[in-house]
Amino acid sequence: MQDMKEMKLPVGTKALILSKFYYGVLSKSLENLDLERYYSVLYFLNENNGCNQQCICNNLAIDKTAMVKVIDHLIKSDLVDRVINPDDRREHFIKLTKKGIKQTEEVVRSFMAIDAEIFSNVTKEDQETFNKVLDRLSLNLKALPSNDLFFNYKKTGRKKKITSTKAH
Amino acid sequence: MQDMKEMKLPVGTKALILSKFYYGVLSKSLENLDLERYYSVLYFLNENNGCNQQCICNNLAIDKTAMVKVIDHLIKSDLVDRVINPDDRREHFIKLTKKGIKQTEEVVRSFMAIDAEIFSNVTKEDQETFNKVLDRLSLNLKALPSNDLFFNYKKTGRKKKITSTKAH
DNA sequence: AATAATAGTTACATTTATAAACTATTGTAT
DNA sequence: ATACAATAGTTTATAAATGTAACTATTATT
Numbered sequence: 001m002q003d004m005k006e007m008k009l010p011v012g013t014k015a016l017i018l019s020k021f022y023y024g025v026l027s028k029s030l031e032n033l034d035l036e037r038y039y040s041v042l043y044f045l046n047e048n049n050g051c052n053q054q055c056i057c058n059n060l061a062i063d064k065t066a067m068v069k070v071i072d073h074l075i076k077s078d079l080v081d082r083v084i085n086p087d088d089r090r091e092h093f094i095k096l097t098k099k100g101i102k103q104t105e106e107v108v109r110s111f112m113a114i115d116a117e118i119f120s121n122v123t124k125e126d127q128e129t130f131n132k133v134l135d136r137l138s139l140n141l142k143a144l145p146s147n148d149l150f151f152n153y154k155k156t157g158r159k160k161k162i163t164s165t166k167a168h
Numbered sequence: 169m170q171d172m173k174e175m176k177l178p179v180g181t182k183a184l185i186l187s188k189f190y191y192g193v194l195s196k197s198l199e200n201l202d203l204e205r206y207y208s209v210l211y212f213l214n215e216n217n218g219c220n221q222q223c224i225c226n227n228l229a230i231d232k233t234a235m236v237k238v239i240d241h242l243i244k245s246d247l248v249d250r251v252i253n254p255d256d257r258r259e260h261f262i263k264l265t266k267k268g269i270k271q272t273e274e275v276v277r278s279f280m281a282i283d284a285e286i287f288s289n290v291t292k293e294d295q296e297t298f299n300k301v302l303d304r305l306s307l308n309l310k311a312l313p314s315n316d317l318f319f320n321y322k323k324t325g326r327k328k329k330i331t332s333t334k335a336h
Numbered sequence: 337a338a339t340a341a342t343a344g345t346t347a348c349a350t351t352t353a354t355a356a357a358c359t360a361t362t363g364t365a366t
Numbered sequence: 367a368t369a370c371a372a373t374a375g376t377t378t379a380t381a382a383a384t385g386t387a388a389c390t391a392t393t394a395t396t
Contacts, residue, residue, distance in 0.1 A: 007227050009212075010280070011186075011283055011286070011299075011302075012282070013187075014302055014303075015183040015190065016183070016208075016229075017229045017306065018179075018183045018305060018309070019184035021180075021306055021310060022178075022184075023184075025312045025313065025314045028312075028313050029313075040177075040178075040181045043177070060181070111178040111181075114178070114180070117308065117312065118179070118304075118305045118312075119179075119305070120308075121304070121308070122305075126300070126301050129294050129297045129301075130297065130298055132294070133297075134179075134182055134298070135182075136286075136289070137290075138182070140288075141189035141192075141282075141286055144196075144286075145193065145197075146189065
């Protein structure tokens with residue numbers, strides 16, 4: 001009753017709903033941490049420790065003005081430090097603290113545990129297809145006109161200094 | 169550079185990012201409407217016109233206290249009416265107005281156009297697999313413990329009155 | 337009749353989204 | 367070298383979203 005098992009919804013809406021469920025489960029599983037949000041930022045830093053703020057913004061589709069407060073909060077919780085890049089003093093590197101590394105381990109573990117759990121009754125082939133299509137959809141969407149809510153960076157021709165991650 | 173093409177992220181995070189892109193494109197494509205958000209509610213009402221508020225909440229994973237303001241806004245824009253159910257005066261049916269029906273047509277058209285566009289270079293088989301897995305993941309997540317952010321309804325044993333949609 | 341449950345509302349605090357203007361720094365082109 | 371443009375990040379202000387709790391009104395249960 002009033003449930004949503006097989007409601008035909010647009011993929012963007014379905015994705016939003018999935019993410020709500022997902023983060024509900026995640027924050028439950030991490031309620032022992034003193035950090036109560038921004039888990040995806042820690043997850044990202046786990047593989048990209050020391051990147052700058054813009055890099056996090058680009059990869060997680062978070063606005064840079066919001067990112068300032070995210071990092072402020074993480075600093076206040078003693079999970080990361082802001083370190084000015086001496087080679088380009090505009091950039092602030094975000095580096096996990098010792099405590100941050102420890103907590104990030106738990107965060108990553110929870111993320112992976114949830115993924116493993118909810119994919120457990122999906123065949124390997126279907127998982128691959130799913131991920132392939134998911135990535136394809138995001139790429140297709142980026143090619144469409146948008147209220148570029150997150151693209152607060154202009155494409156540019158700079159060739160130097162790879163602040164990027166392995167994610168190209 | 170600082171792009172996210174093939175970043176390995178948890179599925180919940182990927183889904184959230186996809187939805188951000190998606191709604192960015194959607195609101196761009198609907199910027200001629202005077203309504204600037206809550207499109208998914210109109211989309212849902214298109215197939216479930218006259219359902220009550222809780223039904224919308226359940227199907228779109230929106231909190232009922234938030235839904236009050238959503239409906240208030242839609243009423244102010246003359247897109248829906250709140251109609252008390254005479255058979256159960258607790259329930260308020262949400263019915264599209266004439267203007268609401270018209271605008272909803274455009275909303276639905278945009279949703280479907282975007283879906284068609286971003287799925288256009290995905291094979292039918294992969295689309296089916298993708299949708300199957302997407303639904304499966306949501307089901308799996310609902311079975312896990314969560315900070316039931318959206319489950320502001322207790323499961324109950326009531327047998328009467330199906331306020332539900334075809335979505336069971 | 338008393339109690340519990342449901343649908344919806346109100347009030348409040350916090351967080352997030354959005355846009356604009358801003359500083360500081362670096363890159364580019366004359 | 368200077369001027370201009372671009373980038374990284376911050377601040378400010380406003381609106382909207384989110385989450386919590388308490389509340390009314392109505393209906394179901396016992």
